[in-house]
Amino acid sequence: MKVLFLVWGFFQSLGFVCSLTCVSAQDYVCDYIPNDYPPGLTSLVFFVRNVGEINSTIFNYTSLSSVTSLTMRQSGITAIAPGAFAQFQSLESLNLHSNDLSHITSDWFIHKEGLEKLILINNSIAALDGNSFAGLVKLSDLNLSHNQIHTITSDCFSFLPGLKHLDLSHNKLRHLSVDSFIPLNRTKIAVHGNPWDCSCTVYEFSLFLRELQTASLLPNEMEVLCMSPAHHRGRPVWNVSKCVNPTTDVVFTTGNSQNITPGGIHLSTVISLVVVLCALVLVICVLSVLYHRKQEQKHLLTIKPLPEEQEHASPGQGQAQPDFQAMSGISNRLESISCDHKMKQSNNRLLLKLDQTVPESQIYQIYSTRIFQTER
Numbered sequence: 489m490k491v492l493f494l495v496w497g498f499f500q501s502l503g504f505v506c507s508l509t510c511v512s513a514q515d516y517v518c519d520y521i522p523n524d525y526p527p528g529l530t531s532l533v534f535f536v537r538n539v540g541e542i543n544s545t546i547f548n549y550t551s552l553s554s555v556t557s558l559t560m561r562q563s564g565i566t567a568i569a570p571g572a573f574a575q576f577q578s579l580e581s582l583n584l585h586s587n588d589l590s591h592i593t594s595d596w597f598i599h600k601e602g603l604e605k606l607i608l609i610n611n612s613i614a615a616l617d618g619n620s621f622a623g624l625v626k627l628s629d630l631n632l633s634h635n636q637i638h639t640i641t642s643d644c645f646s647f648l649p650g651l652k653h654l655d656l657s658h659n660k661l662r663h664l665s666v667d668s669f670i671p672l673n674r675t676k677i678a679v680h681g682n683p684w685d686c687s688c689t690v691y692e693f694s695l696f697l698r699e700l701q702t703a704s705l706l707p708n709e710m711e712v713l714c715m716s717p718a719h720h721r722g723r724p725v726w727n728v729s730k731c732v733n734p735t736t737d738v739v740f741t742t743g744n745s746q747n748i749t750p751g752g753i754h755l756s757t758v759i760s761l762v763v764v765l766c767a768l769v770l771v772i773c774v775l776s777v778l779y780h781r782k783q784e785q786k787h788l789l790t791i792k793p794l795p796e797e798q799e800h801a802s803p804g805q806g807q808a809q810p811d812f813q814a815m816s817g818i819s820n821r822l823e824s825i826s827c828d829h830k831m832k833q834s835n836n837r838l839l840l841k842l843d844q845t846v847p848e849s850q851i852y853q854i855y856s857t858r859i860f861q862t863e864r
């Protein structure tokens with residue numbers, strides 16, 4: 489590499505900057521993408537800008553079949569067509585540091601079985617899946633540091649039995665299933681610099697990290713830190729102990745509107761369902777209490793008819809308004825009864841409260857005027 493930069497410096501000092509040239513040194517260095525290559529090249533380095541998409545014709549030259557190492561740093565590559573590297577039959581190392589790739593698939597290559605090193609540092613990759621590295625059986629060094637990765641499917645590393653270094657540092661990972669790493673065998677895995685969510689579900693991952701740590705396979709272990717929930721922020725993920733009280737974390741995740749996760753949404757729906765259910769139970773309690781009251785009153789009515797005055801008071805304006813006032817008085821009281829009490833208990837309390845708040849005659853007035861009237 490040193491030689492490379494010396495050569496490049498020499499180039500620039502001679503004022504060749506604007507010309508389209510390739511220099512053959514330890515590496516074959518080009519400042520444009522040429523239309524032919526000398527045979528027998530092994531290492532190819534481009535200093536080019538704003539490449540955009542690498543389509544399937546740009547590197548369609550049979551003379552590239554001997555190239556083992558291809559480097560295109562900071563070249564403005566935004567996409568790579570399937571089969572774009574088809575002519576690189578001997579490729580062992582691909583370095584696409586600091587480009588603008590948002591997607592990775594092993595379909596870029598036709599000869600997948602030779603690739604050992606893949607460097608995609610500082611791109612915009614957001615997700616990895618089963619197609620990303622399928623067939624790259626010899627891959628030993630994979631650097632995805634400084635991307636935007638937030639999702640990794642569990643089949644992602646299934647085809648990488650020889651992976652020695654996996655760098656996922658400085659991405660956007662919050663959760664990761666331990667299943668993703670099952671196929672890996674003694675791989676050094678860097679996961680620092682991600683905004684890890686250390687809610688209760690992290691425990692399995694935390695144990696996994698502890699195993700890596702014990703085997704010295706977790707680089708920068710002091711930088712593998714929790715971002716959320718707030719009470720775990722800044723704590724090493726591998727140091728998070730098993731949740732004693734799962735509800736504590738539930739409250740934290742749902743309370744933090746900035747970090748609502750799929751899990752958090754799920755929890756909040758569950759909570760609102762529970763609340764609705766409680767409300768329903770309460771309403772049923774009230775109705776059944778009222779029903780029983782009514783039955784009781786009906787029974788009393790047949791024995792002891794109401795005095796004349798009260799009969800006169802209720803018709804006209806009294807029919808709707810006092811009913812409503814009394815009802816709202818009752819419901820205000822009812823709101824204070826919390827839903828987590830046993831049904832029986834709340835039934836009893838309800839009866840008690842009803843007795844305290846509304847005089848017998850009023851209850852009678854509320855719930856039996858109509859019946860009384862029709863009876864009359």
Ligand SMILES: *[C@@H]1O[C@H](CO)[C@@H](O)[C@H](O)[C@H]1NC(C)=O
Nearest residue numbers: 539540541542543544545546
């Ligand atoms: C590939 O890109 C080059 C220039 O970037 C262009 O000349 C060529 O037509 C493109 N080929 C296809 C198949 O799009």
Ligand SMILES: *[C@@H]1O[C@H](CO)[C@@H](O)[C@H](O)[C@H]1NC(C)=O
Nearest residue numbers: 544545546548549550571574
């Ligand atoms: C590659 O070039 C050959 C001719 O050299 C041509 O027949 C073939 O269609 C090209 N392939 C692609 C994918 O452009």
Ligand SMILES: *[C@@H]1O[C@H](CO)[C@@H](O)[C@H](O)[C@H]1NC(C)=O
Nearest residue numbers: 562564585586587588610611
């Ligand atoms: C990341 O890539 C961009 C260009 O895509 C570049 O400007 C920036 O300097 C790179 N950052 C690092 C840390 O390499």
Ligand SMILES: *[C@@H]1O[C@H](CO)[C@@H](O)[C@H](O)[C@H]1NC(C)=O
Nearest residue numbers: 609631632633653654655678
């Ligand atoms: C991956 O790239 C980063 C950034 O350049 C570097 O610090 C790290 O050491 C690399 N990881 C491996 C495993 O080489």
Ligand SMILES: *[C@@H]1O[C@H](CO)[C@@H](O)[C@H](O)[C@H]1NC(C)=O
Nearest residue numbers: 649650652671672673674675
């Ligand atoms: C894991 O790798 C070691 C060498 O590092 C090898 O001896 C062993 O067979 C591998 N195990 C599996 C299950 O691939």
Ligand SMILES: *[C@@H]1O[C@H](CO)[C@@H](O)[C@H](O)[C@H]1NC(C)=O
Nearest residue numbers: 710722723724726727728729
């Ligand atoms: C790990 O957790 C224990 C308490 O659970 C704490 O005392 C210790 O300081 C923590 N270690 C680190 C490195 O944070």
